Amino acid sequence: xxxxxxxxxxxxxxxxxxxxxxxxxxxxxxxxxxxxxxxxxxxxxxxxxxxxxxxxxxxxxxxxxxxxxxxxxxxxxxxxxxxxxxxxxxxxxxxxxxxxxxxxxxxxxxxxxxxxxxxxxxxxxxxxxxxxxxxxxxxxxxxxxxxxxxxxxxxxxxxxx
Amino acid sequence: xxxxxxxxxxxxxxxxxxxxxxxxxxxxxxxxxxxxxxxxxxxxxxxxxxxxxxxxxxxxxxxxxxxxxxxxxxxxxxxxxxxxxxxxxxxxxxxxxxxxxxxxxxxxxxxxxxxxxxxxxxxxxxxxxxxxxxxxxxxxxxxxxxxxxxxxxxxxxxxxxxxxxxxxxxxxxxxxxxxxxxxxxxxxxxxxxxxxxxxxxxxxxxxxxxxxxxxxxxxxxxxxxxxxxxxxxxxxxxxxxxxxxxxxxxxxxxxxxxxxxxxxxxxxxxxxxxxxxxxxxxxxxxxxxxxxxxxxxxxxxxxxxxxxxxxxxxxxxxxxxxxxxxxxxxxxxxxxxxxxxxxxxxxxxxxxxxxxxxxxxxxxxxxxxxxxxxxxxxxxxxxxxxxxxxxxxxxxxxxxxxxxxxxxxxxxxxxxxxxxxxxxxxxxxxxxxxxxxxxxxxxxxxxxxxxxxxxxxxxxxxxxxxxxxxxxxxxxxxxxxxxxxxxxxxxxxxxxxxxxxxxxxxxxxxxxxxxxxxxxxxxxxxxxxxxxxxxxxxxxxxxxxxxxxxxxxxxxxxxxxxxxxxxxxxxxxxxxxxxxxxxxxxxxxxxxxxxxxxxxxxxxxxxxxxxxxxxxxxxxxxxxxxxxxxxxxxxxxxxxxxxxxxxxxx
Numbered sequence: 001x002x003x004x005x006x007x008x009x010x011x012x013x014x015x016x017x018x019x020x021x022x023x024x025x026x027x028x029x030x031x032x033x034x035x036x037x038x039x040x041x042x043x044x045x046x047x048x049x050x051x052x053x054x055x056x057x058x059x060x061x062x063x064x065x066x067x068x069x070x071x072x073x074x075x076x077x078x079x080x081x082x083x084x085x086x087x088x089x090x091x092x093x094x095x096x097x098x099x100x101x102x103x104x105x106x107x108x109x110x111x112x113x114x115x116x117x118x119x120x121x122x123x124x125x126x127x128x129x130x131x132x133x134x135x136x137x138x139x140x141x142x143x144x145x146x147x148x149x150x151x152x153x154x155x156x157x158x159x160x161x
Numbered sequence: 162x163x164x165x166x167x168x169x170x171x172x173x174x175x176x177x178x179x180x181x182x183x184x185x186x187x188x189x190x191x192x193x194x195x196x197x198x199x200x201x202x203x204x205x206x207x208x209x210x211x212x213x214x215x216x217x218x219x220x221x222x223x224x225x226x227x228x229x230x231x232x233x234x235x236x237x238x239x240x241x242x243x244x245x246x247x248x249x250x251x252x253x254x255x256x257x258x259x260x261x262x263x264x265x266x267x268x269x270x271x272x273x274x275x276x277x278x279x280x281x282x283x284x285x286x287x288x289x290x291x292x293x294x295x296x297x298x299x300x301x302x303x304x305x306x307x308x309x310x311x312x313x314x315x316x317x318x319x320x321x322x323x324x325x326x327x328x329x330x331x332x333x334x335x336x337x338x339x340x341x342x343x344x345x346x347x348x349x350x351x352x353x354x355x356x357x358x359x360x361x362x363x364x365x366x367x368x369x370x371x372x373x374x375x376x377x378x379x380x381x382x383x384x385x386x387x388x389x390x391x392x393x394x395x396x397x398x399x400x401x402x403x404x405x406x407x408x409x410x411x412x413x414x415x416x417x418x419x420x421x422x423x424x425x426x427x428x429x430x431x432x433x434x435x436x437x438x439x440x441x442x443x444x445x446x447x448x449x450x451x452x453x454x455x456x457x458x459x460x461x462x463x464x465x466x467x468x469x470x471x472x473x474x475x476x477x478x479x480x481x482x483x484x485x486x487x488x489x490x491x492x493x494x495x496x497x498x499x500x501x502x503x504x505x506x507x508x509x510x511x512x513x514x515x516x517x518x519x520x521x522x523x524x525x526x527x528x529x530x531x532x533x534x535x536x537x538x539x540x541x542x543x544x545x546x547x548x549x550x551x552x553x554x555x556x557x558x559x560x561x562x563x564x565x566x567x568x569x570x571x572x573x574x575x576x577x578x579x580x581x582x583x584x585x586x587x588x589x590x591x592x593x594x595x596x597x598x599x600x601x602x603x604x605x606x607x608x609x610x611x612x613x614x615x616x617x618x619x620x621x622x623x624x625x626x627x628x629x630x631x632x633x634x635x636x637x638x639x640x641x642x643x644x645x646x647x648x649x650x651x652x653x654x655x656x657x658x659x660x661x662x663x664x665x666x667x668x669x670x671x672x673x674x675x676x677x678x679x680x681x682x683x684x685x686x687x688x689x690x691x692x693x694x695x696x697x698x699x700x701x702x703x704x705x706x707x708x709x710x711x712x713x714x715x716x717x718x719x720x721x722x723x724x725x726x727x728x729x730x731x732x733x734x735x736x737x738x739x740x741x742x743x744x745x746x747x748x749x750x751x752x753x754x755x756x757x758x759x760x761x762x763x764x765x766x767x768x769x770x771x772x773x774x775x776x777x778x779x780x781x782x783x784x785x786x787x788x789x790x791x792x793x794x795x796x797x798x799x800x801x802x803x804x805x806x807x808x809x810x811x
Binding site: 011013014015017020021023024027028029030031032033034040041043046047048124125127128 | 231232233235260267310313314318340366367368369370371372375379386389390395399444445446447448449450451452453454456458470472
């Protein structure tokens with residue numbers, strides 16, 4: 001069965017080890033600007049909120065991409081970028097409700113979480129239970145959806161202020 | 162030049178001229194003094210002239226992190242503030258954490274050096290290459306929480322250091338907060354910022370920290386994560402924060418009535434201690450990179466202060482200090498902590514001063530008219546809140562409290578303070594050796610160059626009653642050489658504390674220079690070998706464990722010499738007289754200062770002998786209590802050896 005990352009935002013303490021680990025595995029340096037995830041301090045809620053690609057069941061980024069550079073990896077279920085096809089239009093960055101797609105100014109294309117090919121680094125370095133790597137059964141997917149609702153609410157609020 | 166570990170740039174900000182200058186970090190000097198505390202003290206040694214008034218524009222403030230900050234090494238968020246501190250007139254590096262040091266590093270700066278004085282209230286804003294001195298007149302007069310929230314609202318996800326009204330009024334016990342969750346600069350950083358019209362600093366950074374050998378670095382990093390994952394108390398520490406160590410700390414810090422009484426703790430536990438704490442609502446928070454977070458936001462669920470939320474490093478400080486001042490309600494303890502943090506007052510120092518005043522009143526030495534009519538009632542939260550406000554604004558007798566023990570000496574005379582308090586170098590230390598024995602934390606208060614501090618390197622004696630085998634293991638973890646360890650264990654009391662403290666100090670200097678959090682819960686996972694691996698892999702400069710200890714010794718000698726220049730010497734390391742008087746338990750039992758293993762009641766001669774052993778192991782002049790020329794030259798501090806020749810130091 002495929003696996004998904006479950007987010008439990010209430011447990012996030014804001015340590016950023018998810019982002020530090022992501023940038024390290026991908027860039028071999030600690031470049032939070034290029035991490036495919038982030039934690040945002042939402043001062044109004046007194047919470048740190050972990051933000052990352054949700055590998056949506058109906059991915060808006062995939063639909064909006066004009067060159068077919070965004071596709072789903074059959075093995076992991078992750079939404080991934082084919083950088084050779086990316087033309088840099090950034091429509092995917094605009095449309096993502098989670099700000100999960102990032103422009104890499106050095107590569108000249110977009111980058112995003114690809115679940116590390118099925119062994120996500122972020123989860124391995126979260127010691128607080130915020131991120132867990134679980135089988136995508138019904139219960140997990142239902143829990144994921146409510147987590148996503150919360151994330152969407154936070155992102156909308158952040159964009160409004 | 163490519164920098165590894167280090168960010169590579171320094172920011173020079175002159176508030177008088179409103180100028181911002183960026184310079185490349187001198188890599189050789191950075192490595193020689195490691196970074197953080199070491200590098201900042203080295204730079205300040207050149208920039209600060211002796212006998213400078215701490216509130217003058219000529220007192221520079223250096224703020225920055227270390228070479229491991231911003232890397233994924235767990236627990237490396239530390240930021241140091243190095244300056245001459247007004248409470249003691251001594252020079253040193255206060256330590257904080259949360260986001261500012263981390264974001265400053267990712268913005269590309271190892272540290273910022275602030276000089277001069279702005280003509281009106283300002284805050285410094287650092288966003289990668291964009292550095293500005295911004296108008297802060299709309300923030301002046303606001304407390305630390307309001308200031309920080311305002312800055313978060315404008316600048317979003319950033320690191321903030323802010324001071325409150327106490328700093329604006331040049332309080333000598335005014336401190337700052339980093340993102341509300343960490344205090345920074347006990348001893349008057351807030352006041353020094355106030356003297357510069359500098360309300361706050363803000364930083365965001367989108368840059369990167371490169372490591373020279375990613376594979377080697379990651380191996381060391383992963384080994385730390387593995388240890389933490391196996392640690393059985395990890396979840397308890399996140400759940401309870403520093404309160405997890407309440408059984409120890411409540412005993413060690415539980416004294417009251419001007420350190421003459423140790424109260425019975427059982428009922429305290431229910432009213433204001435661990436049992437009461439568990440009833441507060443709580444959200445756990447951590448610093449960037451932390452893997453065993455212990456900071457928190459607590460909320461009062463009921464009573465007079467229902468709904469009050471307090472963002473704090475830990476409820477523990479206020480629990481203990483509330484006990485000292487007679488408060489018996491956890492809601493009031495939270496209110497006390499929150500009010501203190503908003504004004505930006507050092508709660509430890511304030512509580513010591515107020516406890517002293519209350520004690521003089523209770524024994525009939527003073528009346529309320531002697532303190533300008535301010536109310537004197539231990540156990541009354543409203544009385545404490547009045548004193549906090551008066552201290553913040555320097556009103557009435559609050560003006561004397563704002564000057565700390567210097568102020569009280571003016572009122573009551575030096576003699577009374579000397580006889581009746583545990584003041585060392587102008588401030589009281591938190592550890593009382595009559596309760597916990599003269600361990601490293603307690604003894605280190607004598608020799609800490611900027612006045613007693615809660616930190617002492619997290620040595621093997623950090624908790625009570627460690628068997629000698631455990632102490633030896635911790636000593637090896639701390640990088641103590643076999644030769645030094647043998648000398649430390651060569652004592653009829655099992656451990657020669659004076660000698661042991663030299664290694665605690667080096668361990669502390671190492672953590673504060675590299676940016677590693679030295680709190681016990683983080684410190685315990687680190688050892689000298691892992692630090693050597695992390696540093697070498699990050700920077701590309703191979704420093705062995707022995708090298709690191711040597712470099713730390715160098716840092717400690719710079720720390721001492723910058724204070725020798727200010728006139729500090731052996732006379733300032735003397736143990737306070739009260740240590741040799743008993744403290745009473747509530748049951749009427751007398752506790753005398755004993756050694757760590759509680760086998761012998763210690764005399765002044767015992768402590769002086771250990772002080773001599775300390776200087777001896779350090780290779781310092783025993784009579785003066787300062788480094789010798791030979792030691793400084795051995796450590797590559799030739800210019801400081803030259804300075805020793807000047808008449809002032811002899």
